[in-house]
Amino acid sequence: xxxxxxxxxxxxxxxxxxxxxxxxxxxxxxxxxxxxxxxxxxxxxxxxxxxxxxxxxxxxxxxxxxxxxxxxxxxxxxxxxxxxxxxxxxxxxxxxxxxxxxxxxxxxxxxxxxxxxxxxxxxxxxxxxxxxxxxxxxxxxxxxxxxxxxxxxxxxxxxxxxxxxxxxxxxxxxxxxxxxxxxxxxxxxxxxxxxxxxxxxxxxxxxxxxxxxxxxxxxxxxxxxxxxxxxxxxxxxxxxxxxxxxxxxxxxxxxxxxxxxxxxxxxxxxxxxxxxxxxxxxxxxxxxxxxxxxxxxxxxxxxxxxxxxxxxxxxxxxxxxxxxxxxxxxxxxxxxxxxxxxxxxxxxxxxxxxxxxxxxxxxxxxxxxxxxxxxxxxxxxxxxxxxxxxxxxxxxxxxxxxxxxxxxxxxxxxxxxxxxxxxxxxxxx
Ligand code: GLA
Numbered sequence: 001x002x003x004x005x006x007x008x009x010x011x012x013x014x015x016x017x018x019x020x021x022x023x024x025x026x027x028x029x030x031x032x033x034x035x036x037x038x039x040x041x042x043x044x045x046x047x048x049x050x051x052x053x054x055x056x057x058x059x060x061x062x063x064x065x066x067x068x069x070x071x072x073x074x075x076x077x078x079x080x081x082x083x084x085x086x087x088x089x090x091x092x093x094x095x096x097x098x099x100x101x102x103x104x105x106x107x108x109x110x111x112x113x114x115x116x117x118x119x120x121x122x123x124x125x126x127x128x129x130x131x132x133x134x135x136x137x138x139x140x141x142x143x144x145x146x147x148x149x150x151x152x153x154x155x156x157x158x159x160x161x162x163x164x165x166x167x168x169x170x171x172x173x174x175x176x177x178x179x180x181x182x183x184x185x186x187x188x189x190x191x192x193x194x195x196x197x198x199x200x201x202x203x204x205x206x207x208x209x210x211x212x213x214x215x216x217x218x219x220x221x222x223x224x225x226x227x228x229x230x231x232x233x234x235x236x237x238x239x240x241x242x243x244x245x246x247x248x249x250x251x252x253x254x255x256x257x258x259x260x261x262x263x264x265x266x267x268x269x270x271x272x273x274x275x276x277x278x279x280x281x282x283x284x285x286x287x288x289x290x291x292x293x294x295x296x297x298x299x300x301x302x303x304x305x306x307x308x309x310x311x312x313x314x315x316x317x318x319x320x321x322x323x324x325x326x327x328x329x330x331x332x333x334x335x336x337x338x339x340x341x342x343x344x345x346x347x348x349x350x351x352x353x354x355x356x357x358x359x360x361x362x363x364x365x366x367x368x369x370x371x372x373x374x375x376x377x378x379x380x381x382x383x384x385x386x387x388x389x390x391x392x393x394x395x396x397x398x399x400x401x402x403x404x405x406x407x408x409x410x411x412x413x414x415x416x417x418x419x420x421x422x423x424x425x426x427x428x429x
Contacts, residue, residue: 041159042091042428048107049093049155057093057155059182063174063425064089065160065167066222067257067378067387069231069246070338070345071323073353075216077278077316078237078289080323083218084246084421085226086257090158090171091428092136094179097151102140104133106156113155121149126210135169136176138210142202143177146194148184161415164259165377165384170219173203174425182427188224196224196424197239214275215380226424233327237291244330246421251335254392256367258402259415260359262383270355270382278316281309290316311352318348339374339389346376346386355381362405363414364388370401 042060049057064085071081097103103118116133124141136154143149154176160168177199181188188196200220207213207220217236226232230243248254282289285301290313293301298317302310322341329337346364350356356377364375367388375388390398399416406414 041089041157042093044107045091045093045155045157046429048105048113048157049095049153052105052113052155053095053153055095057153058095059179060091060093060428061175061178061182061426062089062091062158062428063171063178063223064226064422065171066219066226067166067255067385067419068218068222069255069378069387070326070342070376071218071319072345072349072376072378072381073274073278073355074291074316074319074323075218075236076214076275077282077320078291079235079316079320081218081222081234081236082231082244082323082326083222083226083234084231084419085222085228085424086160086166086419087422088158088160088166090156090160090168090175092172092175092179093155093157094183095153096183097153100149100151102137102151102154104136104154104156106132109162121151124210126212134211135172135207138206139173139176139203140180141210142206143180146202148180148186150180150184152180152183154179161259163263163384164261164415165379165381166257166259167219167223167379170203170207170223171425173206174199174220174223177203178425178427187427197221197241200224214272222424224425226421228423229421231330231421233323237289242327244327245333246330246335247333248335248389248420249392251333252392253335253373254390254395254418255420256372256388256390256395256398257378257415257417257419258363258367258386258388260357260363260383260385260406261412261414262357262359271380274312274353274355277309277312281305281313284309291320293317295321311354315348315352319345335389336373339372342374342376342387342389343368349377349381353381357381357383359383359406359411359414360386362409362411363402366402366405367398370394370398372398 042062046060065088066083068083100120101118102121105113105115107113129137160171162168186193203220231246233242233244326338326341360377363386367375371394372388372390377386
């Protein structure tokens with residue numbers, strides 16, 4: 001089974017379904033969340049590889065999902081984003097093949113391996129592969145163009161909640177990229193090797209041109225370049241990155257992630273339409289991207305645009321400012337002060353960008369009502385997850401209030417877990 005994700009792409013983990021619990025379901029378990037996902041997931045992938053192929057893999061590489069603290073739909077407008085890596089990962093166990101064939105198997109949440117039709121790397125072309133296998137195949141396709149065209153056997157396992165707007169598909173793509181490069185002897189942390197930023201661009205190209213989804217650079221960069229205990233302040237235009245401290249527990253705080261389980265699979269065109277609207281607005285304003293509209297120039301810019309484009313532009317410009325303000329607070333350790341910025345970001349996405357939905361609004365409003373310092377949807381929208389900044393000792397009570405609100409409306413129970421910034425992609429063994 002494949003499902004359609006919030007960007008209109010297909011989900012990368014075919015055997016996962018909407019009722020799959022989040023890795024740590026419930027606020028009590030969630031408060032113990034720690035960045036320990038990598039070893040067991042990597043071991044799982046290696047064991048499945050050995051069982052399937054009768055030999056051990058040459059190596060295992062893994063990459064995390066992400067939440068974006070703030071800075072939504074700014075990436076394809078050349079703006080600012082501020083993600084951190086989740087403690088949940090996709091691992092790829094891999095070994096080279098000498099016949100130029102790419103054979104990929106995924107182990108679903110039900111434990112059953114599902115193998116895609118093996119394909120010669122030389123035969124890969126956009127549109128040639130559908131469903132979940134398009135994601136790893138697209139990476140093989142783009143790496144072929146970059147001069148890495150060796151065949152490989154891959155076995156995938158992971159614990160990033162699928163379809164939750166937490167970038168499971170990007171985790172898969174990034175782990176695949178590191179695995180295929182690793183088999184070719186390339187380690188992005190060695191001097192002269194393609195950098196993580198370069199690999200993120202390749203992964204983006206594979207998604208845009210092979211899978212056919214016009215996403216920006218947020219998720220790949222988060223998965224590849226985030227580090228433990230930090231949020232990543234990325235200026236998408238310049239590529240400049242700053243690892244900003246984000247020690248919530250010392251501040252007596254936690255980020256509660258609320259997977260609403262809402263998948264608006266028929267909203268495929270929503271992401272594309274928003275992006276096209278932004279590009280049209282930039283063209284009408286005669287600027288390369290909406291990044292170039294300043295806050296002081298916003299009024300004039302809005303006045304010169306057709307009415308339907310104004311809310312899009314207002315969201316992007318004010319969201320960039322909110323990211324910068326958030327970073328200013330975090331640089332001086334004032335985590336509690338970012339709450340209002342998070343909530344303002346949600347309001348802007350709900351009312352101006354119009355990418356929220358009943359479940360996301362309910363999660364945000366209930367969390368705020370129950371005492372969260374700030375809350376917002378995270379990711380592409382139209383379903384997926386919200387985040388709330390909460391006092392550590394209120395995680396359980398706020399989580400219970402959110403669950404009760406969903407139950408009272410007859411909605412599927414949300415998945416709840418707390419998350420701390422965790423390590424980015426790398427080689428496990
Ligand atoms: C999705 C896309 C990203 C970004 C976000 C919205 O996650 O993959 O590139 O545009 O939506 O911020």
